[in-house]
Amino acid sequence: MASQRIADEPAYVLHRYDWSETSLILEVFTRHHGRTALVAKGVKRPTSSFRPVLLPLQPLSLAFGGDGDIRTLKSAEWVGGHVMPTGEALLSGYYLNELLMRLTARDDPHPQLFDVYAAAVRLLASGDAQALQWALRAFELLLLKHMGLLPALNTQTLTLQPLTPQHRYNLLPEAGLQWLPDDGCQALTGAQWLALHTALNAASPLAALLRECADLLVQLQRPLRLMLNYHCGVGTLRTRQMMLDLQTL
Template identity: 35%
Template sequence: MLHRRSYGDNGLLLEVFTHETGRLSAVAKGVHRRSRGGAKSGLLQPFTPLLITLAGNSDLKQLRQIESAGANLRLDREAMISALYVNELLVRLLPKFDPQPQLFADYGSSLQDMKAGGNEPVLRRFEWRLLEALGYQPNLSCDVLGESLLGHRRYALDPTRGLVGVDDTETDNSGFTGNTLIRVIDALENHSEFDREALACAKYISRRALKVQLGDKPLRSRELARAFLSGSTRVPAARADGLNPR
Protein backbone atom coordinates (compact mmCIF):
# COMPACT_ATOMS: atom_id res chain seq x y z
CA MET A 1 0.00 0.00 0.00
CA LEU A 2 1.41 3.34 -1.08
CA HIS A 3 -1.11 5.69 0.49
CA ARG A 4 -4.44 5.72 2.28
CA ARG A 5 -7.02 8.24 3.41
CA SER A 6 -10.50 8.14 4.89
CA TYR A 7 -13.39 7.32 2.59
CA GLY A 8 -16.91 7.79 3.91
CA ASP A 9 -17.77 6.86 7.48
CA ASN A 10 -15.93 3.55 7.79
CA GLY A 11 -13.81 3.17 4.70
CA LEU A 12 -10.38 3.88 3.29
CA LEU A 13 -9.34 4.98 -0.17
CA LEU A 14 -6.12 3.16 -1.00
CA GLU A 15 -3.35 3.61 -3.53
CA VAL A 16 -1.84 0.18 -4.09
CA PHE A 17 1.20 -1.08 -6.01
CA THR A 18 0.83 -4.70 -7.15
CA HIS A 19 3.10 -7.11 -8.98
CA GLU A 20 0.54 -8.12 -11.62
CA THR A 21 -1.39 -4.90 -12.26
CA GLY A 22 0.89 -2.05 -11.23
CA ARG A 23 -0.59 0.94 -9.43
CA LEU A 24 -4.32 1.13 -8.80
CA SER A 25 -6.91 2.70 -6.49
CA ALA A 26 -9.21 0.65 -4.29
CA VAL A 27 -11.83 1.20 -1.61
CA ALA A 28 -11.75 -0.79 1.62
CA LYS A 29 -15.15 -0.56 3.31
CA GLY A 30 -15.96 -1.11 6.95
CA VAL A 31 -12.35 -1.20 8.09
CA HIS A 32 -13.01 0.90 11.20
CA ARG A 33 -15.79 -1.30 12.56
CA ARG A 34 -14.64 -3.44 15.46
CA SER A 35 -17.16 -6.21 14.87
CA ARG A 36 -16.70 -6.49 11.12
CA GLY A 37 -13.55 -5.75 9.21
CA GLY A 38 -11.68 -4.13 12.05
CA ALA A 39 -8.75 -6.47 11.50
CA LYS A 40 -8.34 -5.05 7.99
CA SER A 41 -7.33 -1.67 9.35
CA GLY A 42 -4.49 -3.27 11.27
CA LEU A 43 -3.16 -4.86 8.08
CA LEU A 44 -3.53 -1.75 5.94
CA GLN A 45 -0.35 -0.16 7.20
CA PRO A 46 2.60 1.15 5.22
CA PHE A 47 5.36 -1.22 4.20
CA THR A 48 3.44 -4.39 5.04
CA PRO A 49 3.42 -7.02 2.25
CA LEU A 50 -0.14 -8.11 1.48
CA LEU A 51 -2.14 -10.60 -0.54
CA ILE A 52 -5.31 -8.90 -1.76
CA THR A 53 -8.39 -9.77 -3.80
CA LEU A 54 -10.05 -6.99 -5.76
CA ALA A 55 -13.40 -6.72 -7.52
CA GLY A 56 -15.14 -4.25 -9.80
CA ASN A 57 -15.12 -3.21 -13.45
CA SER A 58 -14.40 0.48 -12.91
CA ASP A 59 -11.01 2.06 -12.35
CA LEU A 60 -11.83 2.28 -8.64
CA LYS A 61 -11.67 -1.29 -7.34
CA GLN A 62 -13.27 -2.81 -4.25
CA LEU A 63 -11.05 -4.57 -1.73
CA ARG A 64 -12.68 -7.93 -1.03
CA GLN A 65 -10.06 -9.96 0.81
CA ILE A 66 -6.77 -9.15 2.46
CA GLU A 67 -4.10 -11.31 4.07
CA SER A 68 -0.68 -10.59 5.46
CA ALA A 69 2.17 -11.82 3.26
CA GLY A 70 4.89 -10.98 5.76
CA ALA A 71 5.82 -8.90 8.76
CA ASN A 72 5.52 -5.13 8.78
CA LEU A 73 8.83 -3.52 7.88
CA ARG A 74 9.79 -1.37 10.85
CA LEU A 75 11.84 1.63 9.78
CA ASP A 76 13.48 4.33 11.83
CA ARG A 77 12.38 7.94 11.30
CA GLU A 78 14.97 8.76 8.63
CA ALA A 79 14.31 5.56 6.67
CA MET A 80 10.54 6.08 7.03
CA ILE A 81 10.74 9.55 5.47
CA SER A 82 12.83 8.15 2.60
CA ALA A 83 10.32 5.33 2.08
CA LEU A 84 7.39 7.77 2.09
CA TYR A 85 9.23 9.80 -0.55
CA VAL A 86 9.46 6.69 -2.74
CA ASN A 87 5.75 6.00 -2.18
CA GLU A 88 4.85 9.56 -3.14
CA LEU A 89 6.89 9.33 -6.34
CA LEU A 90 5.04 6.16 -7.32
CA VAL A 91 1.62 7.69 -6.60
CA ARG A 92 2.45 10.87 -8.51
CA LEU A 93 4.23 9.37 -11.50
CA LEU A 94 3.17 5.78 -12.20
CA PRO A 95 0.23 5.45 -14.58
CA LYS A 96 -2.53 3.18 -13.35
CA PHE A 97 -2.88 -0.41 -14.55
CA ASP A 98 0.61 -0.49 -16.06
CA PRO A 99 2.35 -3.65 -14.78
CA GLN A 100 5.91 -2.99 -13.65
CA PRO A 101 7.17 -6.30 -12.18
CA GLN A 102 10.84 -5.26 -12.18
CA LEU A 103 10.09 -1.93 -10.52
CA PHE A 104 7.90 -3.76 -8.00
CA ALA A 105 10.86 -5.98 -7.13
CA ASP A 106 13.16 -2.94 -6.96
CA TYR A 107 10.68 -1.27 -4.60
CA GLY A 108 10.69 -4.23 -2.21
CA SER A 109 14.48 -4.55 -2.19
CA SER A 110 14.87 -0.78 -1.72
CA LEU A 111 12.70 -0.86 1.40
CA GLN A 112 14.84 -3.66 2.81
CA ASP A 113 18.00 -1.69 2.02
CA MET A 114 16.57 1.40 3.74
CA LYS A 115 15.97 -0.64 6.86
CA ALA A 116 19.64 -1.67 6.78
CA GLY A 117 20.77 1.98 6.49
CA GLY A 118 22.46 4.10 3.83
CA ASN A 119 19.26 5.71 2.56
CA GLU A 120 20.67 8.16 0.03
CA PRO A 121 22.39 5.64 -2.30
CA VAL A 122 19.23 3.51 -2.15
CA LEU A 123 17.09 6.49 -3.17
CA ARG A 124 19.36 7.44 -6.05
CA ARG A 125 19.25 3.90 -7.47
CA PHE A 126 15.47 3.65 -7.09
CA GLU A 127 14.95 7.02 -8.79
CA TRP A 128 17.11 5.78 -11.65
CA ARG A 129 15.01 2.61 -12.02
CA LEU A 130 11.81 4.62 -11.83
CA LEU A 131 12.99 6.94 -14.62
CA GLU A 132 13.79 3.86 -16.68
CA ALA A 133 10.31 2.40 -16.08
CA LEU A 134 8.69 5.70 -17.07
CA GLY A 135 10.78 5.95 -20.23
CA TYR A 136 12.52 9.15 -19.14
CA GLN A 137 15.90 7.86 -18.04
CA PRO A 138 18.57 10.24 -19.39
CA ASN A 139 21.47 8.92 -21.44
CA LEU A 140 24.63 9.46 -19.42
CA SER A 141 26.99 7.63 -21.77
CA CYS A 142 27.39 10.49 -24.25
CA ASP A 143 26.48 14.14 -24.76
CA VAL A 144 23.60 15.52 -26.85
CA LEU A 145 25.80 15.38 -29.96
CA GLY A 146 26.43 11.67 -29.46
CA GLU A 147 30.06 12.23 -28.54
CA SER A 148 31.79 10.30 -25.76
CA LEU A 149 32.25 12.11 -22.48
CA LEU A 150 35.61 13.74 -21.89
CA GLY A 151 36.92 13.07 -18.41
CA HIS A 152 38.01 16.64 -17.66
CA ARG A 153 35.07 18.45 -19.28
CA ARG A 154 32.05 19.55 -17.28
CA TYR A 155 28.50 18.67 -18.32
CA ALA A 156 25.04 19.81 -17.27
CA LEU A 157 21.82 17.87 -17.77
CA ASP A 158 19.09 19.23 -20.00
CA PRO A 159 16.20 16.89 -19.02
CA THR A 160 14.64 17.03 -22.48
CA ARG A 161 17.87 16.62 -24.48
CA GLY A 162 20.60 15.02 -22.39
CA LEU A 163 24.08 16.01 -21.29
CA VAL A 164 25.30 19.36 -22.55
CA GLY A 165 28.91 20.48 -22.34
CA VAL A 166 29.38 23.48 -20.07
CA ASP A 167 31.14 26.41 -21.72
CA ASP A 168 34.69 26.65 -20.42
CA THR A 169 34.22 30.41 -19.97
CA GLU A 170 31.50 29.91 -17.34
CA THR A 171 32.75 30.61 -13.84
CA ASP A 172 29.92 29.26 -11.67
CA ASN A 173 31.46 25.77 -11.56
CA SER A 174 28.18 24.31 -12.82
CA GLY A 175 27.72 20.72 -13.90
CA PHE A 176 29.91 17.70 -13.25
CA THR A 177 32.97 16.30 -14.97
CA GLY A 178 32.85 13.39 -17.37
CA ASN A 179 34.91 11.35 -14.91
CA THR A 180 32.28 11.90 -12.21
CA LEU A 181 29.45 10.96 -14.57
CA ILE A 182 31.25 7.74 -15.48
CA ARG A 183 31.48 6.85 -11.78
CA VAL A 184 27.78 7.67 -11.38
CA ILE A 185 26.82 5.27 -14.17
CA ASP A 186 28.91 2.53 -12.57
CA ALA A 187 27.31 3.11 -9.15
CA LEU A 188 23.77 3.20 -10.55
CA GLU A 189 24.05 0.27 -12.93
CA ASN A 190 26.61 -1.99 -11.24
CA HIS A 191 26.00 -1.07 -7.59
CA SER A 192 29.58 0.03 -7.08
CA GLU A 193 30.07 2.35 -4.12
CA PHE A 194 29.24 6.04 -4.48
CA ASP A 195 31.87 8.58 -3.53
CA ARG A 196 30.63 11.95 -2.24
CA GLU A 197 30.87 13.77 -5.57
CA ALA A 198 29.23 10.94 -7.51
CA LEU A 199 26.38 10.82 -4.99
CA ALA A 200 25.82 14.57 -5.33
CA CYS A 201 25.88 14.20 -9.12
CA ALA A 202 23.34 11.34 -9.03
CA LYS A 203 21.02 13.47 -6.91
CA TYR A 204 21.38 16.39 -9.34
CA ILE A 205 20.53 14.13 -12.29
CA SER A 206 17.48 12.53 -10.67
CA ARG A 207 16.09 15.83 -9.39
CA ARG A 208 16.48 17.47 -12.81
CA ALA A 209 14.91 14.54 -14.63
CA LEU A 210 12.06 14.00 -12.15
CA LYS A 211 11.11 17.68 -11.97
CA VAL A 212 9.93 17.59 -15.58
CA GLN A 213 7.51 14.79 -14.67
CA LEU A 214 6.44 16.16 -11.28
CA GLY A 215 5.80 19.72 -12.40
CA ASP A 216 5.68 22.57 -9.91
CA LYS A 217 3.62 20.84 -7.22
CA PRO A 218 5.96 20.18 -4.27
CA LEU A 219 6.43 16.77 -2.70
CA ARG A 220 5.11 16.55 0.86
CA SER A 221 7.79 14.02 1.78
CA ARG A 222 10.52 16.56 0.97
CA GLU A 223 8.93 18.95 3.46
CA LEU A 224 9.17 16.19 6.07
CA ALA A 225 12.80 15.56 5.15
CA ARG A 226 13.73 19.24 5.44
CA ALA A 227 12.04 19.48 8.83
CA PHE A 228 13.82 16.35 10.01
CA LEU A 229 17.24 17.53 8.83
CA SER A 230 16.74 20.94 10.43
CA GLY A 231 16.16 19.26 13.78
CA SER A 232 12.63 20.63 14.04
CA THR A 233 10.68 19.36 17.01
CA ARG A 234 7.52 19.70 14.96
CA VAL A 235 8.26 16.92 12.50
CA PRO A 236 4.97 14.97 12.29
CA ALA A 237 4.89 11.24 12.73
CA ALA A 238 5.44 9.61 9.35
CA ARG A 239 2.25 7.74 8.47
CA ALA A 240 0.84 6.29 5.29
CA ASP A 241 -2.08 8.72 5.39
CA GLY A 242 0.12 11.69 6.30
CA LEU A 243 1.27 12.52 2.76
CA ASN A 244 -1.93 13.28 0.94
CA PRO A 245 -1.04 13.70 -2.74
CA ARG A 246 -4.19 15.64 -3.59
Protein backbone atom coordinates (compact mmCIF):
# COMPACT_ATOMS: atom_id res chain seq x y z
CA MET A 1 0.00 0.00 0.00
CA ALA A 2 1.30 3.45 -0.89
CA SER A 3 2.25 5.63 2.02
CA GLN A 4 -0.36 8.30 2.76
CA ARG A 5 0.92 11.88 2.85
CA ILE A 6 -1.06 14.54 4.72
CA ALA A 7 -0.17 18.23 4.35
CA ASP A 8 -1.42 21.53 5.79
CA GLU A 9 -3.31 19.75 8.56
CA PRO A 10 -4.54 21.95 11.48
CA ALA A 11 -3.39 20.35 14.71
CA TYR A 12 -2.47 20.72 18.38
CA VAL A 13 0.06 18.72 20.40
CA LEU A 14 -1.71 16.90 23.24
CA HIS A 15 1.16 14.87 24.71
CA ARG A 16 4.72 13.74 23.99
CA TYR A 17 6.87 10.74 24.92
CA ASP A 18 10.58 10.09 24.62
CA TRP A 19 11.27 7.68 21.76
CA SER A 20 15.06 7.76 21.59
CA GLU A 21 17.87 10.08 22.61
CA THR A 22 16.92 12.54 19.88
CA SER A 23 13.30 11.81 18.94
CA LEU A 24 9.80 12.03 20.40
CA ILE A 25 6.44 10.36 19.90
CA LEU A 26 3.72 13.01 19.71
CA GLU A 27 0.01 12.58 20.30
CA VAL A 28 -1.61 15.30 18.20
CA PHE A 29 -5.25 16.28 17.76
CA THR A 30 -5.91 17.05 14.10
CA ARG A 31 -9.01 18.52 12.52
CA HIS A 32 -9.56 15.99 9.73
CA HIS A 33 -7.88 12.85 11.09
CA GLY A 34 -8.63 12.96 14.81
CA ARG A 35 -6.03 11.99 17.39
CA THR A 36 -2.87 10.76 15.66
CA ALA A 37 0.50 9.45 16.84
CA LEU A 38 3.57 10.87 15.09
CA VAL A 39 7.27 10.30 15.46
CA ALA A 40 9.26 13.55 15.39
CA LYS A 41 12.76 12.44 14.46
CA GLY A 42 15.69 14.44 15.78
CA VAL A 43 13.42 16.94 17.52
CA LYS A 44 15.53 16.96 20.71
CA ARG A 45 18.67 18.05 18.89
CA PRO A 46 19.61 21.70 19.63
CA THR A 47 19.60 22.48 15.92
CA SER A 48 16.14 21.03 15.23
CA SER A 49 13.68 23.49 13.71
CA PHE A 50 10.86 21.57 15.43
CA ARG A 51 12.00 22.41 18.97
CA PRO A 52 10.36 25.88 19.29
CA VAL A 53 7.25 24.82 17.36
CA LEU A 54 6.01 21.53 18.84
CA LEU A 55 4.51 23.02 21.99
CA PRO A 56 1.13 22.23 23.59
CA LEU A 57 -1.84 24.61 23.28
CA GLN A 58 -0.39 26.20 20.15
CA PRO A 59 -2.16 26.10 16.74
CA LEU A 60 0.00 24.25 14.23
CA SER A 61 -0.04 23.21 10.60
CA LEU A 62 1.48 19.76 10.16
CA ALA A 63 2.58 17.50 7.34
CA PHE A 64 3.05 13.79 8.02
CA GLY A 65 3.14 10.50 6.21
CA GLY A 66 3.06 6.75 6.65
CA ASP A 67 0.44 4.04 6.91
CA GLY A 68 1.31 2.50 10.28
CA ASP A 69 -0.02 3.17 13.75
CA ILE A 70 2.70 5.79 14.24
CA ARG A 71 3.32 8.09 11.29
CA THR A 72 6.30 10.29 10.57
CA LEU A 73 6.20 14.04 11.05
CA LYS A 74 7.51 15.82 7.94
CA SER A 75 6.99 19.50 8.78
CA ALA A 76 5.43 21.68 11.45
CA GLU A 77 4.60 25.39 11.38
CA TRP A 78 3.11 27.63 14.05
CA VAL A 79 0.11 29.42 12.55
CA GLY A 80 -0.04 32.15 15.21
CA GLY A 81 -3.11 33.65 16.80
CA HIS A 82 -2.30 33.64 20.51
CA VAL A 83 0.51 33.20 22.99
CA MET A 84 1.00 30.23 25.32
CA PRO A 85 -1.41 30.29 28.29
CA THR A 86 0.23 30.67 31.69
CA GLY A 87 -0.56 29.89 35.32
CA GLU A 88 -3.99 28.42 35.99
CA ALA A 89 -4.92 28.75 32.32
CA LEU A 90 -1.95 26.55 31.36
CA LEU A 91 -3.01 23.83 33.82
CA SER A 92 -6.56 24.09 32.51
CA GLY A 93 -5.24 23.58 28.98
CA TYR A 94 -3.39 20.44 30.10
CA TYR A 95 -6.68 19.30 31.64
CA LEU A 96 -8.45 19.65 28.27
CA ASN A 97 -5.60 17.68 26.67
CA GLU A 98 -5.92 14.88 29.21
CA LEU A 99 -9.65 14.62 28.54
CA LEU A 100 -9.01 14.31 24.80
CA MET A 101 -6.29 11.72 25.37
CA ARG A 102 -8.59 9.59 27.50
CA LEU A 103 -11.89 9.92 25.65
CA THR A 104 -10.96 10.06 21.95
CA ALA A 105 -9.76 7.15 19.85
CA ARG A 106 -6.92 7.40 17.37
CA ASP A 107 -7.81 8.14 13.76
CA ASP A 108 -11.40 9.02 14.65
CA PRO A 109 -12.10 12.50 13.17
CA HIS A 110 -14.17 15.03 15.11
CA PRO A 111 -13.82 18.31 13.17
CA GLN A 112 -16.51 20.12 15.16
CA LEU A 113 -14.91 19.07 18.44
CA PHE A 114 -11.55 20.26 17.09
CA ASP A 115 -13.06 23.69 16.44
CA VAL A 116 -14.54 23.76 19.96
CA TYR A 117 -11.15 22.82 21.44
CA ALA A 118 -9.37 25.51 19.40
CA ALA A 119 -11.87 28.15 20.58
CA ALA A 120 -11.54 27.01 24.20
CA VAL A 121 -7.73 27.24 24.01
CA ARG A 122 -8.02 30.79 22.64
CA LEU A 123 -10.21 31.68 25.61
CA LEU A 124 -7.65 30.22 28.03
CA ALA A 125 -4.88 32.23 26.35
CA SER A 126 -6.90 35.47 26.54
CA GLY A 127 -6.06 35.91 30.21
CA ASP A 128 -9.72 36.35 31.22
CA ALA A 129 -9.80 34.52 34.56
CA GLN A 130 -13.58 34.69 34.78
CA ALA A 131 -14.11 33.13 31.34
CA LEU A 132 -11.69 30.30 32.17
CA GLN A 133 -14.16 28.34 34.31
CA TRP A 134 -16.99 29.01 31.87
CA ALA A 135 -14.84 27.59 29.07
CA LEU A 136 -14.00 24.44 31.04
CA ARG A 137 -17.64 23.60 31.82
CA ALA A 138 -18.74 24.34 28.25
CA PHE A 139 -15.95 22.18 26.78
CA GLU A 140 -16.76 19.31 29.15
CA LEU A 141 -20.40 19.32 28.03
CA LEU A 142 -19.53 19.48 24.35
CA LEU A 143 -16.87 16.77 24.65
CA LEU A 144 -19.34 14.41 26.33
CA LYS A 145 -21.90 15.16 23.64
CA HIS A 146 -19.49 14.59 20.73
CA MET A 147 -18.32 11.31 22.28
CA GLY A 148 -21.92 10.11 22.62
CA LEU A 149 -21.64 10.02 26.41
CA LEU A 150 -24.08 12.81 27.32
CA PRO A 151 -27.76 11.91 27.54
CA ALA A 152 -30.39 14.23 26.15
CA LEU A 153 -30.89 17.05 28.63
CA ASN A 154 -34.55 17.68 27.80
CA THR A 155 -35.98 14.40 29.17
CA GLN A 156 -35.48 12.04 32.10
CA THR A 157 -33.15 9.36 30.80
CA LEU A 158 -34.75 6.20 32.21
CA THR A 159 -38.41 7.14 31.84
CA LEU A 160 -38.19 9.50 28.83
CA GLN A 161 -40.59 11.77 30.67
CA PRO A 162 -40.30 15.51 29.95
CA LEU A 163 -38.63 17.68 32.57
CA THR A 164 -40.74 19.80 34.87
CA PRO A 165 -39.14 23.28 34.90
CA GLN A 166 -39.39 23.76 38.68
CA HIS A 167 -38.24 20.25 39.67
CA ARG A 168 -34.57 19.50 40.28
CA TYR A 169 -32.66 16.74 38.47
CA ASN A 170 -29.26 15.13 38.91
CA LEU A 171 -26.98 14.00 36.09
CA LEU A 172 -25.66 10.57 37.10
CA PRO A 173 -23.02 8.52 35.21
CA GLU A 174 -25.06 5.30 35.05
CA ALA A 175 -28.61 6.64 35.15
CA GLY A 176 -28.41 9.87 33.17
CA LEU A 177 -30.77 12.69 34.05
CA GLN A 178 -32.91 11.67 37.02
CA TRP A 179 -35.36 13.42 39.31
CA LEU A 180 -34.22 13.20 42.92
CA PRO A 181 -36.83 14.84 45.15
CA ASP A 182 -34.56 14.75 48.21
CA ASP A 183 -31.51 16.31 46.54
CA GLY A 184 -32.44 19.86 47.51
CA CYS A 185 -30.74 22.80 45.88
CA GLN A 186 -27.62 20.88 44.79
CA ALA A 187 -29.21 19.73 41.53
CA LEU A 188 -30.15 21.90 38.55
CA THR A 189 -33.78 22.68 37.83
CA GLY A 190 -35.56 21.32 34.80
CA ALA A 191 -35.55 24.84 33.33
CA GLN A 192 -31.75 25.04 33.68
CA TRP A 193 -31.20 21.64 32.03
CA LEU A 194 -33.53 22.64 29.20
CA ALA A 195 -31.55 25.85 28.67
CA LEU A 196 -28.32 23.81 28.47
CA HIS A 197 -29.99 21.43 25.99
CA THR A 198 -30.93 24.38 23.78
CA ALA A 199 -27.40 25.80 24.00
CA LEU A 200 -25.81 22.45 23.09
CA ASN A 201 -27.87 22.36 19.91
CA ALA A 202 -27.38 26.02 18.94
CA ALA A 203 -25.62 27.05 15.74
CA SER A 204 -22.67 28.25 17.86
CA PRO A 205 -22.87 25.90 20.86
CA LEU A 206 -19.71 27.05 22.65
CA ALA A 207 -20.80 30.69 22.71
CA ALA A 208 -24.31 29.70 23.82
CA LEU A 209 -22.97 27.44 26.56
CA LEU A 210 -20.59 30.10 27.85
CA ARG A 211 -23.61 32.28 28.57
CA GLU A 212 -25.49 29.48 30.33
CA CYS A 213 -22.50 28.14 32.28
CA ALA A 214 -21.70 31.58 33.69
CA ASP A 215 -24.52 31.20 36.21
CA LEU A 216 -24.18 27.44 36.81
CA LEU A 217 -20.50 26.92 37.61
CA VAL A 218 -21.02 25.51 41.11
CA GLN A 219 -24.02 23.32 40.23
CA LEU A 220 -22.38 21.84 37.11
CA GLN A 221 -18.96 21.09 38.56
CA ARG A 222 -19.85 17.97 40.57
CA PRO A 223 -22.10 16.12 38.05
CA LEU A 224 -19.71 16.78 35.16
CA ARG A 225 -16.72 15.66 37.22
CA LEU A 226 -18.51 12.43 38.13
CA MET A 227 -19.46 11.82 34.48
CA LEU A 228 -15.94 12.43 33.20
CA ASN A 229 -14.20 10.38 35.89
CA TYR A 230 -16.60 7.50 35.25
CA HIS A 231 -16.07 7.45 31.48
CA CYS A 232 -12.32 8.00 31.84
CA GLY A 233 -12.16 5.09 34.29
CA VAL A 234 -10.36 7.05 37.01
CA GLY A 235 -11.12 8.39 40.46
CA THR A 236 -9.43 11.72 39.76
CA LEU A 237 -7.83 13.01 36.58
CA ARG A 238 -4.09 13.66 36.98
CA THR A 239 -4.30 17.30 35.94
CA ARG A 240 -7.18 17.97 38.32
CA GLN A 241 -5.23 16.40 41.19
CA MET A 242 -2.28 18.61 40.28
CA MET A 243 -4.51 21.70 40.48
CA LEU A 244 -5.81 20.63 43.90
CA ASP A 245 -2.28 19.98 45.17
CA LEU A 246 -1.12 23.41 44.03
CA GLN A 247 -4.10 25.09 45.71
CA THR A 248 -3.16 23.53 49.04
CA LEU A 249 0.44 24.79 48.94
